[in-house]
Amino acid sequence: MKTGKRILIAKPGLDGHDRGAKVVARGLADAGFEVIYTGLHQMPEQIAEAAIQEDVDAVGLSILSGAHMTLFPRVMQLLREMGGENIMVFGGGIIPEEDAEELKRQGVAEIFTPGTHLSEIVCFLEKKL
Amino acid sequence: MDKKDWLEKEYLPSSLRKAKFTTISGEELDPLYTPEDIAGLDYQRDLGYPGCYPFTRGIHPTMYRGRLWTMRQFSGFGTAEDTNRRYKFLLERGQTGLSVAFDMPTIMGRDSDDPMSVGEVGRCGVAIDSLSDMEVLFSGIPLRDITTSMTINGPAAVLLAFYLCVGEKQGASFRELGGTIQNDILKEYIAQKSWIFPPRPSMRIITDILEFCTREVPRWNTISISGYHIREAGSTAVQELAFTLADGFAYVEAGIAAGLSVDDFAPRLSFFFNAHMDFFEEVAKFRAARRIWARHMRERYGAKDPRSCMLRFHTQTAGCSLTAQQPENNIVRTALEALSAVLGGTQSLHTNSMDETLALPTEKAVEIALRTQQVIAHESGVTEVLDPLAGSYLVEALTDRMEQEAEEYFRRIEEQGGVLSAIENGFFQREIADAAYRYQLEIERGERVVVGVNRYQHEDETLGIEILRIDPAVEKRQRERLAELRASRDASRAERALAELREAARGDANLMPPIIACARAYCTEGEIIGALREVFGEYRETVLF
Numbered sequence: 001m002k003t004g005k006r007i008l009i010a011k012p013g014l015d016g017h018d019r020g021a022k023v024v025a026r027g028l029a030d031a032g033f034e035v036i037y038t039g040l041h042q043m044p045e046q047i048a049e050a051a052i053q054e055d056v057d058a059v060g061l062s063i064l065s066g067a068h069m070t071l072f073p074r075v076m077q078l079l080r081e082m083g084g085e086n087i088m089v090f091g092g093g094i095i096p097e098e099d100a101e102e103l104k105r106q107g108v109a110e111i112f113t114p115g116t117h118l119s120e121i122v123c124f125l126e127k128k129l
Numbered sequence: 130m131d132k133k134d135w136l137e138k139e140y141l142p143s144s145l146r147k148a149k150f151t152t153i154s155g156e157e158l159d160p161l162y163t164p165e166d167i168a169g170l171d172y173q174r175d176l177g178y179p180g181c182y183p184f185t186r187g188i189h190p191t192m193y194r195g196r197l198w199t200m201r202q203f204s205g206f207g208t209a210e211d212t213n214r215r216y217k218f219l220l221e222r223g224q225t226g227l228s229v230a231f232d233m234p235t236i237m238g239r240d241s242d243d244p245m246s247v248g249e250v251g252r253c254g255v256a257i258d259s260l261s262d263m264e265v266l267f268s269g270i271p272l273r274d275i276t277t278s279m280t281i282n283g284p285a286a287v288l289l290a291f292y293l294c295v296g297e298k299q300g301a302s303f304r305e306l307g308g309t310i311q312n313d314i315l316k317e318y319i320a321q322k323s324w325i326f327p328p329r330p331s332m333r334i335i336t337d338i339l340e341f342c343t344r345e346v347p348r349w350n351t352i353s354i355s356g357y358h359i360r361e362a363g364s365t366a367v368q369e370l371a372f373t374l375a376d377g378f379a380y381v382e383a384g385i386a387a388g389l390s391v392d393d394f395a396p397r398l399s400f401f402f403n404a405h406m407d408f409f410e411e412v413a414k415f416r417a418a419r420r421i422w423a424r425h426m427r428e429r430y431g432a433k434d435p436r437s438c439m440l441r442f443h444t445q446t447a448g449c450s451l452t453a454q455q456p457e458n459n460i461v462r463t464a465l466e467a468l469s470a471v472l473g474g475t476q477s478l479h480t481n482s483m484d485e486t487l488a489l490p491t492e493k494a495v496e497i498a499l500r501t502q503q504v505i506a507h508e509s510g511v512t513e514v515l516d517p518l519a520g521s522y523l524v525e526a527l528t529d530r531m532e533q534e535a536e537e538y539f540r541r542i543e544e545q546g547g548v549l550s551a552i553e554n555g556f557f558q559r560e561i562a563d564a565a566y567r568y569q570l571e572i573e574r575g576e577r578v579v580v581g582v583n584r585y586q587h588e589d590e591t592l593g594i595e596i597l598r599i600d601p602a603v604e605k606r607q608r609e610r611l612a613e614l615r616a617s618r619d620a621s622r623a624e625r626a627l628a629e630l631r632e633a634a635r636g637d638a639n640l641m642p643p644i645i646a647c648a649r650a651y652c653t654e655g656e657i658i659g660a661l662r663e664v665f666g667e668y669r670e671t672v673l674f
Contacts, residue, residue: 009674014233014249016322019362019449022562022674023569029674039672040322041237043245065233066488066599070248096487096596113453114486115582117573 003032005129006056010038010047012075015065020092020114024060027118033125044071048078051087057129058109061091068095072103088128092116132163153407153577154365155567156530162522170525175420179515183423185416185528186516187474188439193512199477200502201278203445205230205255206489207603208610209265212255216270218492224499226477227270228278230254231288236323238284238662240655241607250604253489254280258611259653263291264298273301277308278353278443278477283325285312286334286641287657290648293346307348309399309443312338313355315376315548319557321358322670325658328549330665334640335380336387339394341641350399352380353443359557360403361449363565366414367531369403371538372557374421378539379548381430391430395437404466404473405447411466412518413527415473418442421532444470445479451486455581456594459483464501471505472518478502488596555671562674611653618651626650627660634664 009025011018018040029035036054038047051059059079063071072091079087092112095103100111110124130138140160150158159166170176177183180190189195202219204227205212216227232254234246240258241250250256257263267277272295281288289310296306314331317324324331335352342349356373364372377398384394400418404411422440426432446466451459460483467480480498482490490498506512518524545551552558571577578584630643640661647657 014237014239014245014323015253016317017361018322019565023363023565025674026562026566027569035674037672037674039670041245064253065249066252067233067248069601074248094486094488098596115452115454115579117583118569119573 002034003126003129004034005058005125006034006036006054007058007060007125008036008038008047008051008054008056009060009062010042010050010075011040011062012042012044012047012071013063013065013067014041015063015067016040017064018062020064021060021062024062024092024118024121028122028125031118031122044074044078047075048082048084051079052082052084056087058088058090058125061089063091063093063095066094068093068103069099072108073106076107090124132161132165136160152366152410153405154367154410154564155571156365156367156410162526164522166522166526167529170529175529176519176525182427182435182438183420184439185420186519188419188441188476192474192515193471193506194515197506197512198471198475199226199276200224200499200506201226201228201443201477201479202495202499203228203230203280203479204495205232206253206597207251207255207599208607209255209257209262211251211603213266213268213270215492219495219499220270222496222499223503226276226278228479229266229280231279231281232256235288235654236281236283238287238325238654238658240653241604241611243655248604250607252599256603256607257288257291257654258607259614259651260291260294260648261614261651262610263288263295267295267299271301272296272299273305278311279309280311282311282314282317282321282323283331284654284658285310286338286644287648287654289338289349290641290645291654293645294648303346304348306346309350309353310338311353311355311401313352313376313401315379315552316355316358316373318552318668318670319359319372319376320362320364320561321355324668325662326665327668328552332383332549334661336383336389337640339380339384340387340389341639342397343389343394347397349397351394351397353399353401354380355401357401357403357445359561360405360447362561363449363568364561365564366405366407366410367534368538368560368564370414370418370421370531371535373400373402374418374425374535375539375542375548377422378425378429381426385430391426391432392434392437395426395430395432396434396439399476400440400442402442402444402470402475403447404444404470406450406462406466408465408469409523409527411469412473413524413531415442415444415470415475416516416524416528417531417535419474420528421535441476443477443479444473444475446470446481448481448485451481451483452579452582453486454586456483456486458581459486460497460501463498464505467501468505468509468511471511474516484594484596489599491595491597493595555673558673614651614653623647623650623652623656626652627656630657631660631664634661
């Protein structure tokens with residue numbers, strides 16, 4: 001069953017922890033999304049460009065290195081500058097609650113932390129997209 | 130009555146809690162184990178005595194009666210000053226060795242002012258750009274009296290050079306310094322993904338380190354062959370065991386191919402394993418690891434020195450077993466995992482802090498984690514007798530099974546042309562990604578219970594624990610420090626050192642002496658790695674999920 005929605009899963013920055021990103025990418029693909037995974041060590045510019053070029057509906061960022069307060073806002077800003085303001089940004093990683101709240105205030109749709117079920121992410125995307 | 134009779138008459142007619150009983154890795158378990166399950170076990174051949182081949186029961190004849198394991202908490206954040214304070218805190222509270230966590234830019238060989246480093250400086254470890262930062266990191270800590278483990282791989286040679294130079298400045302000779310660099314690049318391609326150069330030049334740097342340390346830094350553990358990250362990336366226990374040992378054999382072969390004699394460098398190889406939640410599976414894994422290593426070293430590589438056959442290892446409890454939900458439960462998880470490492474005969478141990486799914490640990494959290502080890506060491510009684518689980522039908526049967534399954538993986542890796550080829554064709558990465566996904570689905574279906582995550586949740590999950598915050602000013606301060614260093618050092622000496630390093634990289638001279646010359650000239654890590662990158666290029670992974 002295809003949802004017809006395209007999702008870019010991306011690993012910004014220098015962080016190499018890709019278990020979560022890959023599990024989510026596979027889970028979304030199994031749930032019928034069309035998934036593109038950037039691979040590791042991507043600059044925010046590369047992610048925003050890929051999102052525009054691939055014409056995705058949402059970008060999922062995975063960051064476990066603590067750089068989320070810099071990299072999330074940077075990707076969002078670049079998306080706006082490149083005319084991708086309608087692309088939804090969500091994410092996950094080692095992100096304290098306080099930071100998650102702040103990122104949501106800045107427009108990140110949702111932050112999923114360790115222990116999240118794939119079904120939660122799937123439900124969330126189906127509802128929002 | 131034998132096991133089969135019992136199963137048929139007594140066990141099978143009864144009703145059971147669930148249809149299938151497996152380890153956390155999905156290995157099916159019998160309801161009980163009996164002498165029949167270890168009928169093939171030969172005590173002298175398969176277990177032996179502690180301190181004796183094949184070392185299944187431990188590498189020392191006295192184990193924890195002689196000396197407890199080293200309590201070594203992995204730690205680093207912010208600037209070198211911040212981390213130096215944390216080290217002194219840990220040493221005052223009874224920690225017995227240091228373990229440095231570097232930030233992502235340091236791990237990836239980039240300076241704090243590199244465009245790729247934005248937002249990452251000092252975040253998940255300490256920011257080190259040059260010898261000058263390293264001097265601050267160990268200020269007031271006499272390196273002659275302590276051993277230090279450094280989790281560094283791609284740029285391991287550079288950080289080792291910084292460390293040796295700090296020791297030298299403190300008045301200790303290279304020969305007096307002891308410690309470990311992780312320096313295990315194979316598992317970077319397989320699981321941890323912090324690579325810089327392509328595999329083949331990376332292996333050359335590693336053999337250069339092996340050769341240099343064998344000659345000049347004889348107390349240094351040159352490679353800490355690591356299963357930890359393989360497991361964290363989602364592998365099973367057997368995959369962790371098999372892939373790690375396969376990497377170990379690849380390093381041995383590289384050393385031999387570089388012209389070293391196996392007994393010259395093998396005693397300085399050490400290992401690093403994960404301690405996950407499945408208690409008996411983990412104990413069996415550690416015991417099987419020792420036996421496999423001993424057998425291969427003696428039978429396949431002709432090692433004569435018993436120390437070449439002894440698998441020494443560090444353990445860290447499983448970060449991936451911790452939950453963001455109800456984080457205090459993580460204290461209990463860590464205690465159980467730590468106990469399996471001790472009963473498995475570990476030489477050193479890091480216990481995770483309860484708050485590590487959220488951020489780097491607070492002082493309070495890391496103190497509880499250290500106290501957990503001290504309670505096991507001094508109160509539980511498990512340290513009084515050597516290898517106390519030996520002879521358990523279950524533990525011996527599992528140890529055997531893990532050895533056999535690891536051997537099966539060695540054969541499959543060999544068929545593909547060895548570890549490097551298996552990396553290049555994505556074998557390890559696929560095996561691990563499949564296992565990680567399988568595990569996630571088991572949790573989603575409720576086949577595996579994680580307390581507080583898919584059972585026993587409560588509505589209000591607000592944490593109520595404090596979180597360590599890294600001051601956003603760290604990045605700015607570190608960049609300023611770096612700018613000052615670049616302005617104040619002898620620029621032509623630094624240039625010359627880098628030029629000599631480039632020259633050495635193009636040829637086949639050992640790279641350690643020119644790297645040490647760069648360190649002494651206060652070249653930065655980014656400059657040194659940059660010079661090597663010009664010659665060796667950069668690795669790119671084939672993306673799959």
